Amino acid sequence: MRQTTGSHPNCPHTQVPNPSYNFAFKPMSSQEAWVFHFQSQTQKGNHTMTPITLPVAELKSALSGFSKIIPKNSTLPVLQCLKIERTQEGWICLTATDLDRFVTLRLEQPAKGEPASLLVPFDNLQKVVKTCDKNQRIHLEAGPNNHHSIKFDLVGQIGETKSKAPPVEEYPEIPRINGEPTPVSESLRMAILDAMTCACTDDTRPPLKGVCVDVSKHDAHYVVGTDGHHLYSCNSFNLPFKKSLLIPRHKFLAWKDFNLDGEWKMKVSDTSDAKSEVSLQISSRRWRFITKQLPGNFPNWQQCVPDPTLAKTHLELVPDNLQAVAQVIQSMPCHDPKHQTIGIQWNGKEVALLTKQEPTDPWSRISIPDAKGTGPDVTIFCDRRYLSKALEYGLTTIGLIDEISPLRLYRGGRQMIIMPVRTIGAVEEVQPPQPALTHRKTATSQTSPTPQPPKPERNPMPAPTNTPPDHEQAPGIDQIVQVIGEARDTIVNGLNRLQDASKQLRQLQKGRRNAERGLQSVRATIQSLTRLRI
Structure with a gap:
């Protein structure tokens, strides 16, 4: 046996x-x-x-x-x-x-x-x-x-x-990180994942391709993510780290099974040696994720956050309506595929969204139900993708300084800063979605007609106070830029019309060929009938 x-x-x-x-x-x-x-x-x-x-x-x-x-x-x-x-x-x-x-x-x-x-x-x-x-x-x-x-x-x-x-x-040697793991609370984990969706994807900006756990302030630690066009931050954390961390953005951290595998724990390698690379470990019940920290230093993100005391207009949305408003924003027509421009308007009575399908169309006005506002009238434009993301995060209050300053959406210790999209010229017309709604000219509209504006141009991420006002630019340069924009739009429209005409000609030619085939079939049938003898 x-x-x-x-x-x-x-x-x-x-x-x-x-x-x-x-x-x-x-x-x-x-x-x-x-x-x-x-x-x-x-x-x-x-x-x-x-x-x-x-x-x-x-x-x-x-x-x-x-x-x-x-x-x-x-x-x-x-x-x-x-x-x-x-x-x-x-x-x-x-x-x-x-x-x-x-x-x-x-x-x-x-x-x-x-x-x-x-x-x-x-x-x-x-x-x-x-x-x-x-x-x-x-x-x-x-x-x-x-x-x-x-x-x-x-x-x-x-x-x-x-x-x-x-x-x-x-096979490469698996790093071993010693030390006691730090439990990651559910609020901290969600803050890291939310900030990760706002991180940069450009390989030329390595420090922005991840989430910064900022521990520079001893009384409030922040979780920050930005791509230069919008910024998300969350505070009220107290972590036992001596230096700030740069967690790389990676799709594994957002993977559903990893997030459902129990509580996260975090460990950081010894940072006593300045020449050694700092490694970070995030582990769950069965999974372990070890990564190197991103190279470089995270920028001073607080310089890009507008002073809350300067906000003159405050818009308040109902928390239960945020998801519905976000869905409406995503389904609205868009005339600007690059910047996804959408407008937010407060006219002293109601909060509305501005949208249009073609650049030459008037702005359509869609009211946000149960939204409230205080402060002077203002109309500002931004990227709809960032605005929809902020609403999905549950941010209910919008603070506005003016038409060219960053928007600040916040709730509790969480906030998102969105850079506005600058449009040349004012909102001339606002077309109501229903006959019962009326439109009016905004306070910034000009009395004389303006030429067709070129495509919107996004502001850079640095603080808006460093941006020179329009009246300081040379008038000759503005006129040349405007002429170039009009010429470019004219050429693009002409090319689009030529393409449409070419498609119509091809369709007509195809229909003519089908008609000729049908006529030849009828002729052949008639000839065969004439050969019959009774």
């Missing part, structure tokens, strides 16, 4: 007699197939390690998270692999990296077997998992010359896929 330990979930320990290898063909159950396989491999002397068993149910969701880390076009084959290891205690861990970030998953249950580690190509493992049922398990076996096997149940038999992987010694 020989005892063989199998790794199939249905037969962890099975005694199998010395087989006589009776090759009578008969169906084998999944359990019998695995017993036969492991016994034969043991007798051949090829069974060098206990296979690493992975449940498909956990792998299906885990591979989705690893795909956000593994680079798709890397020239290093080792980065296209998962490192799978079984620890001394039996825990099975899977790791992926792009050299700057490391993501590790620990499976729910430990397994029996000696410590082992190997590399498996991610694409090969993903293809096998897609073909397996969620109740199945796959088994990894190390082979000679790094030709590993991925084995799985296949209709009561054993399916096997061979994969070639680099040696496990070539």
Whole structure:
């Protein structure tokens, strides 16, 4: 009698007699197939390690998270692999990296077997998992010359896929961060995720491609994210960090499964050595995310925040209506595909949104229900994407200084600063959406007609006080810029009309060809009828 330990979930320990290898063909159950396989491999002397068993149910969701880390076009084959290891205690861990970030998953249950580690190509493992049922398990076996096997149940038999992987010694060393982890509260986690959506995506501005945890003020720590056009900040945190952090923006941190895997904990590497790179670890119950901090220094973001005491007009929206207003903003027509310009108007009685479909159309006015306001009349324009995002974050109050100063939307300790879109000329007409609504000229409209304005131009992110007023610019330059803008718009409109005319000509030509074919068919029918003899 020989005892063989199998790794199939249905037969962890099975005694199998010395087989006589009776090759009578008969169906084998999944359990019998695995017993036969492991016994034969043991007798051949090829069974060098206990296979690493992975449940498909956990792998299906885990591979989705690893795909956000593994680079798709890397020239290093080792980065296209998962490192799978079984620890001394039996825990099975899977790791992926792009050299700057490391993501590790620990499976729910430990397994029996000696410590082992190997590399498996991610694409090969993903293809096998897609073909397996969620109740199945796959088994990894190390082979000679790094030709590993991925084995799985296949209709009561054993399916096997061979994969070639680099040696496990070539895999980058996983950083180890010592120290006590800091619990991340739910409010801090949500602030990091909200600020991350406002971070920059431009590779030429590395410090802005992440979230700054600003601890420069001992009484109030901030979480800040900006791309130079809008800025989000949240305060009222007290964190045990001595220096500010720059958390890189990464889609894995916003991944749903990672956010639903329990409370976050954060650790920062020792910063005593100024030359060493600072690493950051964010871990949940089963996942661990290690990344390097962004290079450079985060700018002094507080200089871009307008002084709240300077706001003259305050608009208050109903919290229950924010989602509905955000949906309306996203569905409104837009004449400016680049800057997504939308207007906000307070006329002393009601708060309204201004929109139009074509640049030459008058502005349509849509009232916001139950919105209130105080202060002088004002009309300001901004990017609808930022305004909609602020409403989705639950910011209910809008503070306005004037038509060219940044908007400040806030609620409690959270705020978003949005740079306005500057439009040349004033709002001449506001077309009401319903006959019952009337329109009027704004206080900034001119009495004499103005030429068609060119496309809006966005303000830069620096504080608006540094922007020179319009009357200080040379009149000749303004006239030249205006003429160039009008000429550009005329050329664009002419090209659009030529394209429309070309499409109409092609349609007419196609219809003429169809008519000629129909006429030829009628002629052929008539000729065939004339040949008939009665």
